[in-house]
Amino acid sequence: SRWLCAGPYRQPGKSGRDLFDVAFAPEQPSQGPAIWRPVAGAPDLSSAGIVDLAGEAAGDNCVIYLKTRVFAPAAHMVIFELGSDDGIKLWVNGEVNHTNNVDRGVTPGEDRAKAKLRQGWNDLLAKITQNGGGCGMSLRITSTDGSEVPGLRFDARAETRAAGAN
Numbered sequence: 001s002r003w004l005c006a007g008p009y010r011q012p013g014k015s016g017r018d019l020f021d022v023a024f025a026p027e028q029p030s031q032g033p034a035i036w037r038p039v040a041g042a043p044d045l046s047s048a049g050i051v052d053l054a055g056e057a058a059g060d061n062c063v064i065y066l067k068t069r070v071f072a073p074a075a076h077m078v079i080f081e082l083g084s085d086d087g088i089k090l091w092v093n094g095e096v097n098h099t100n101n102v103d104r105g106v107t108p109g110e111d112r113a114k115a116k117l118r119q120g121w122n123d124l125l126a127k128i129t130q131n132g133g134g135c136g137m138s139l140r141i142t143s144t145d146g147s148e149v150p151g152l153r154f155d156a157r158a159e160t161r162a163a164g165a166n
Contacts, residue, residue, distance in 0.1 A: 003038070003051060003068050004036040004037060004038060004039065004066070004067050004156045005037060005038075005056050005065060005066050006025070006026050006034040006035055006036050006037075006065045007024070007026075007057075007062065007064040008059070008062035008063065008130070009025075009062055009065075010061060010062045015061050016061050016086055016129035016130045017087065017101060017129060017131055019129060020087050020089070021101075022063075024063065026065040026067070026127075038156070039053070039066065040055075050083070050106050050136050050138045051138065051139075052134075052135075052136045053066075053128060053135040053137065054134055056135070060130060060131060061131065062130045063128065063129050064127075064128045064130065064135065065125065065126065065127050066125070067123070067125045068154055068156040069121050069122065070141065070152055071122070071151075071152065071153040071155070072118065072120070072122060072149070073119065073151040074119050075117065075118050076116070076117050076143070076149055077114065077116050077143070078115055078141050078143060078149055079112055079113070079114055079141070079143070080092075080097065080115060081111075081138075082110065082113065082138065082139055083109060083110045083111070083136075083139075084100070084102075084104070084128055084137050085104060085106040085135055085136045086103050086128070086130060086135070087100060087101040087127075087129035088100055088111065088126060088128055089127040090113060090124070090127075091123075091124070091125040092117075092122060092123070092124060093123055097113050098113035103131050105133070105134060106137065106138055108140065114144065117149075121155075124139075
């Protein structure tokens with residue numbers, strides 16, 4: 001898998017939408033280590049395929065975190081084309097890059113966020129809220145003109161701390 005996931009995280013009486021700004025272990029290492037595992041059948045990041053997280057969420061009103069690492073042979077301005085079911089928060093190299101606390105189904109490319117990938121390894125961390133129904137995410141990385149970014153490689157298992165960690 002190109003993704004590792006952690007969660008689901010829940011708090012009694014709170015909806016997935018309410019949990020959007022609650023920082024769990026992947027965002028707050030002081031809460032203890034997050035337990036990461038591969039996401040079965042997760043597609044390649046360059047294909048904008050949908051990562052189905054319904055089985056990982058195992059119910060409603062929770063959040064799931066995803067992480068991976070992206071290698072760029074040179075620094076490059078990129079567009080993250082995102083879709084999510086439901087809300088999404090994306091960190092790039094420890095900095096929040098995009099937030100959208102919504103109730104919706106996954107539509108690839110529905111959100112767009114511009115960022116700079118540094119030369120070498122870049123950490124990506126996504127937080128997906130699950131209110132009800134399906135749960136998933138899509139992510140495609142392109143150059144700012146929409147073309148493919150040459151030489152990107154992905155390695156979810158690389159040993160680094162979570163991208164949201166301080």
